[in-house]
Amino acid sequence: MECAFDAQNLISISLRKIQSSRTQRGGIKLHKNLLVTYVLRNARQFYMSKNLSQAQRTHQYEDVAAARERQEYLELTGSFTELADDFYCNFTGLESGNWHCGAHQPSGQPAEVAHQDASPCAMASPSDPELMVPEACWSCADKSTWELPMPNAQANQKTVLDLDTHVVTTVTTNGYFHSDCCAQPKQPQGAQCYAKKRKMDASYHIVDPEFYLPDFGPVPCKRMRTDDDTHSDSEQLGSTNISNLISVLGSGGLSDFVSWQQTDLEQIFATQTICLKHTLLTGSGWTRAIEAF
């Protein structure tokens, strides 16, 4: 079986599973959704840790001002292929008892790092300049290390993932959209585009009836955009295909990803209820967006 295995893909798949579970007969399966959120969190933590490593790497070679700005936006450079390679991990636990993270080096040769150190979470030694990944990329024995040492505003960030183009965008609560991963090579004006405000009106949510369709295939509908989005997102999100934006809360615990409303009447009245909602972006087309908050 082929396996498109990268953290972004796992996030996409996991969120799709959560969404499709809402339309499954018999109601949401609590057990399955709980397990899916574990995968989601694992993938997201790994993905964010790679973001951090990229940000830290670029930070070394830039002036403080530029580094501060870049760090704030958590912007990744490079082609999608390189980014996909960065996130590609081939688990060969069966063969060697280790898991490996393979990433293409500039020479084209895959670099495999076998992680045999005592810490189950460490991907590389801190002295390794090539793989500057935080040790606590995802927790194994120590569950408390789930929270990564992220730069400021991690608690106020939301990660928005386009399922079609695998564009991952980080939204801060101040309304800024930052593209973390571009399907296209980075455009010089990318930073300015993403610096423009895209205010998420949390009070405006329209449920798209097609949301309940189990199939995420393309639907011949226009996607609405804001004026801010048109220029910055047109290349990443595509112009004709429906993009399903999955927004996952960056902070908080496991249950941030999942809504229990449909299965537990008690949760309707619980504080900090987490739910999956749609967000329609205004503009020339419309985008089905599912936001967990």
Added chain:
Amino acid sequence: MAGPGGDMQWCFSQVKGAIDDDVAEADIISTVEFNHTGELLATGDKGGRVVIFQQEIENKNQPQFRSEYNVYSTFQSHEPEFDYLKSLEIEEKINKIRWLPQKNAAQFLLSTNDKTIKLWKISERDKRPEGYNLKEDDGRYKDPNTITSLRVPVLIPMDLMVEASPRRVFANAHTYHINSISVNSDNETYLSADDLRINLWHLEITDRSFNIVDIKPANMEELTEVITAAEFHPHQCNTFVYSSSKGTIRLCDMRASALCDKHSKLFEEPEDPSNRSFFSEIISSISDVKFSHNGRYMMTRDYLSMKIWDLNMENRPVETYQVHEYLRSKLCSLYENDCIFDKFECCWNGNDSVVMTGSYNNFFRMFDRGHRRDVTLEASRENSKPMQVLKPRKVCAGGKRKKDEISVDSLDFNKKILHTAWHPQDNIIAVATTNNLYIFQDKVN
């Protein structure tokens, strides 16, 4: 596996179900259970039906004994329902069937779907009354003026009729999906478990139950695990265990407190850090827990392995059997196609010497604990000639594939054996594929 007279060989006995490759979802078998004597074999399906097979006893003493199970009773146990308050449809799928020990001529079983447990009485009727004074034989009432004499009605033989009637309905006690039911050894109570709670019932009382385990956190944001299976100890009426999605098993003593949130024992094996992956939580989730018949051990099934635990040792299992370790490198794909969420069951043989569980490609695995041997067999129509000996199968995990081996990539993950059952006394097993029930028995030499 060594048995009486040498290595045991398994032979095909029967197959029940449709031959068509086009499987109706309602016909998918969801549970299989022998009764305490092994004479009856019950199956439940996604359509809410229960089918009971009965073993022909009269051939048992003959040479080349071949047990035959024939349909004994079929009835609709559960119907689809709709919870209007939550706008949820409640599936009619039978999640579990558990037989009650037989007390009289009738048989009793508990069947459950996601929300409701029912107690069914299965009784035989082979006589009917005849000669009523006030009624005709067809049931029409007579004109009293035409009655000139009195007679005593008599019972005359009739064709055997098996009746299934619901005697109790235990409803409205579970907010979440019921995954387990287990009859207590006191034959008066039973437990039902859903994702977050376990309730204790009395078989005679339907309007109330006692909550004995509640792991629902005050804030659902703090939810980290759910209950996946629960079972009463086979002899100690105060003891039960429940497994969790985190791979732990908790043994509880009902004498300690009314609410058994604090376990008496916690069985947990530390995770091997070298096997850590994105899917570690999923594959460590326990899908089934079964006590051994002698009550000294319990067995747990997670996605890749089976573990035997000594109830006196909590820190690690005494035995671990890898069911299909070759799938470890395929977890990503299995996650994509949802197979990683499959819940495999496991079972003991009558004397607790052999354990069995299912796998993919209609394979099932047996592990002989005493002789440390295991075998992989296949339930398929191609091997369904009467008394045909099953040939051991082997999966090639890597490298050059030998003859008669099947490669991992060739496995059909749509053909899965989730439910198996072992006759309590004899070497007869029932293996459920998607919509067929295979019955195998050991070859009589």
